Structures are given as structure tokens and as C-alpha cells.
Amino acid sequence: MNDLAPQELRVLVAVADRGGFSAAGVALGLTQSAVSHSVRGSERKLGALLFDRGRSGAKPTAAGERVLGYARRVLHLLELMAAEARDPARSTQVGGPVRIAAFRSAALHLLPPVLRSLRARYPELEPQVRIVREVGRGTAGEVADGRADLAIATVSGSSPLPPGLLSTVLIDEPYSLAHPPGHPAPRSLPLIDWDENCGSYTRSWWQAQDWIPAATIKAEDDGAVLALVAGGHGMAIMPALSLADAPPTVAVTDLGADRPVRQVGYVTTPELAGSAAVRAVVRELRAVRGNMVPGEAQGPNPLPL
Template sequence: MTTASSRTGRSGSVDPAPGAARPGDLAPHELRVLVAVAGEGGFSAAAGALGVTQSAVSHSVRGIERKVGAVLFERGRKGAVPTAGGAAAVAHARRVLRLLDALAAEARGAGSGAVEGPLRIAAFRSVALHLLPAALERLTARHPGLVPEVRVVRELGAGTAGEVAEGRADLGIATIGGTSTVPAGLISGVLVEEPYSLVHPAGHPDPRSLPLIDWHENCGSYTRQWWAGQDWIPKATVLTEDDGAVLAMVGAGHGMAIMPGLSLTGAPDSVEITDLGTDRPIRSVGYVTTPELARSVAVRALIRELRELAVSDSRKSE
């Protein structure tokens, strides 16, 4: 007799058994199994992480696939790899589990306005170094029970917004606009407008004659278009890993660079910063989160601190 667990269609779907449970009947422990299998790369490793047997994990995954009506993992000798449907299911599972955590934390803090527990943040390097620390200092002073967890993510490909979409972060600080599109289903807002400047060795008589030093995540399509219209900007001859390395190379006299404001915070005395004029390009930096978490106390509080700091910094620069 053919069982429900073995009936799969050509598209990878699983035919539910008569009277089978619906996807809405998935329990939190099943969502944790999905996340563990994806994170650990296999049933055996997931079982070890969860403190259960491998057969229990296998049984759970088969049950989840019946409820969902799709094959979620490709099983093989090297472990278990999420299918396209599995990757989507795992992302949703992470986000649902996070909402359950937020539900409990906010219920405990109801009335006092306090909130505790982790707040997961994804940020690219210059933001993590120069914008986030002051915001987190103010945030944790007001909410001592919050525990920020910051992941530095390169702003390439899916970038920090992708971390939110995949359920790995509650809020991402990302470049907004241009080719940096916000994934469907997420919301965003601009925090800082960063002007670009010419950066060169201090005291150099003709900085525009120097070779260009750059890094891959420097800017999006808008700034690149501006660059294309500047005859004096050569093709980069040195590519580095991040903006810190660019500053070090410029300071050592190896070339010049065109960099956004946050990357120039605390620039060493060995470099000089020159304004590029009124037509200089601007990079927009903002937050990305889910509509559900945007209403949570912790995420709202962090966005408020970031905005207040951005307003304060803009007034100082006027």
C-alpha cells in the first residue's frame, strides 16, 4: 500500500492523506525542527542540536511535509538540503518563532513598557562601527533587559535585508534605493543620507591624479552612474575587502578613493577629505524589518533611537 509520505508529484509536492492536518496546524516544535535541519545541514546533526533522536526528526519532517503538501528537503548522503519550497518554509518558520518570542516578552512587560530578551540586528560594517553603538547604548539604557545581537553582513547580494527576509534578523540596516531593492513583504525607512567625498593622502598637491582604490560594496547604481560621468575618475586599480582597508591604503599614499560619510567617521590624520560639490552622489541608509516586528516594542524603540541620532548628527553638520 502506498503511504501519504511516499506520494510525491513531479513538482515535488506531497499528496496529503485523507483528513490530513493543514499547514496552519504546524506546532512550534515542528517549526524548530525545520530550522534545525536547515541550520545543521542534516537530520542527525539537527537531532543532536535539539536533544532528540534522528528518527524523531525524520518523523517530524515527514509529518510537516504532509501538512504543507510539498517536499521541503532533498535527502542525500551528505545530509539534507532545503528545496526551494523548503527554503521558503524555513524562512517563515524563523519569523514565526521570533514572533512567538516577542509575544511572550511583550506580555511580560505589558504595563511597564519594558521589554527583555534578544534583539537581532544585521548591519554592514560602517554602520556597525559608527552608527549602531550609540543607538544601542541609548536603547539598553532605557530597556536594560534587551540583549542586542549584531551580525556584520556584507552589503552585497541579499545583504542585510536578506537576513531579515530569511528570519535571521529582526531588523537590518541597509542601503536603500537604486539597485538595493527591499525584498517583497518587508518594510523600510530612510535613516541617513550620506554624501560621498574625495579622500586622498593629506597634503597631496594633485589628488585627482592618483590611482583609485575601491571596494565592492561601496555604492549602488546611482553612484556608479555619477562616476561614469566624471572623466577624472579612473578605473579602480586596487580593490580591498572593506572601507577600513581603503582608508588604510589611502593613508599610506597608495591612491585616492570616493567614500560615503559613515565610512569616514574617525578618519586618520593621514588622509584628507575634499567635498565633491553640489552634484555629489548621496547614499541612503535605512532600516528594513517585517511588518509584524515593526510593531514590536524592541524594534520600534531601536528605530526611534536611530532616527534621533540621525537628526542630531545632521544638525551638528549644518
């Protein structure tokens, strides 16, 4: 049998989280040699090198990152299994921790009413929110890597979600031009941008616009972009959730019928889609979506409720 035992999975996760074998041993109450032996055994069973060893510690390889995602998910499911075995009613009762990942503007404008409703309806539920930049693997990667049970993520574009995940569109989020009020030609202003903007869902539109210059200012996040636009330093092309923060010193102009639109939805795993906690969060997300931005969409494969 080449299957990894739960303790072997715990060792792998501890090494990755602690950055080395010694620190993982301290966390697990094991010797460094026991941790090293366990990792080598896991690598032999899987036929892949899981960690690059060096003076600075141990860093997961590409194969190791994939394995760690499954390891975290399996360990979380084992925790749920044990909890429901001790209390069979828990499988239908909404309670315990539920881990949610969201990017900044979604956390600011989609999550607050959801969390308020969850607290009121399910006092035993314990939402745990992580705000993650929507670059690279983004919030969906948190689910794939076993760090979140559900993510609010960008689910459209040419970059596919990590394999093995379920997703459903909540809203179609249009882009608009943000600029100082009263400017006679806002499209002529310098461009202010940030790393999370202009993803695969807007890139083709962006490249077709000969009036958009290269960004002269790069900000850390969309909040900083709005502050810079409000200060008269340029214009920005921003999605609707980000523009919900726009102060009166920022004017918002429609980009026309061909404006770019990104789809925002929720992502989870097939195993967690049926859990009472995830289903409760999904219900509340669906309940508030119509109040966020126009043009909501259902998506082709909605998750079960």
C-alpha cells in the same frame, strides 16, 4: 489542513542551521528518521522541495530559503506571544532580547550612541548585534530570514528590499573622494575599492565618470581602503559613514553637486514594528541621526512610533 505546526518549523530551522538531518536530530533530541519524516511531511504540505540532500548534508533550496525566513519569524513571534501571555505588562515594557543587524560603518558610527542610550534608559533590554556585509541580501536579508528584528540597511537603489518588510530612511549619506593630502591631481591616482562599495545607488553615477579607472586594489572592507589611501597607494570614493574613520593622513574632497548619495535607514517586519523593543531602538536611532551626516531624510513611510 496544510499548515505547518511549530515543531515542524523547528525541525526545518534545525536542519538548515546544523547542515544535516543527523545533527538536527541531536540538537532537537530526535532520531534522524524522525527528522527526515518531518521534513518530507513539510515538503508534501507545501508542495516544494525544501532541501537538497547530499553526502555533505542538507542545503536549503531557493524555496527552502524563503520558507526558512518565514519559519524563523513565526517561531520568534511565538516566543514573544508566550512571554507576553505570561507577563501581560511586557507588551508595553521595554525588555528582553532585540536582534539588530548592521553593516560595518553603521555599526561603528550609528549604533554606539544608540546602544549607550538604550542601556541607560532600558536596563532590562538585551540588544544583540550582528555585523553583516552589505552585499547580496545584506542586513535587510537578516530581517527577512528571521535572524534579526531590525536592520540598519541601505534602503535606496534599484535593488528592492526583500518583500514584506517596512523601511524608513534615516540619513542621506553623500560620497566623497578620499586621497593622500597635498596631491596635485588626486583623481589621477589608482583606484582602491571594496566589494560593498558602488552598489545600485551609485552605479549610474559611477558609469558616467570617465575619470574613474578600474580598481587596481580590492580591499576586504572600507577600513582597509582607508589604511591603503593613508599609505599613499591611491584614491577611493567613499560614503560619509566610512569617512568618519579617516585619519589625518587622508584628505577628503567633495565630489560636487552631482555627487552620489545613498540612503541609509532601518528595516523591520510589520509584525515586529509595534513591539516595545523595536520601537525603543527606532526612537534612539532617530534621536542620533542628526549628529551623523548632513542631509538626513525622513522617507515616505516612516515606521510607527
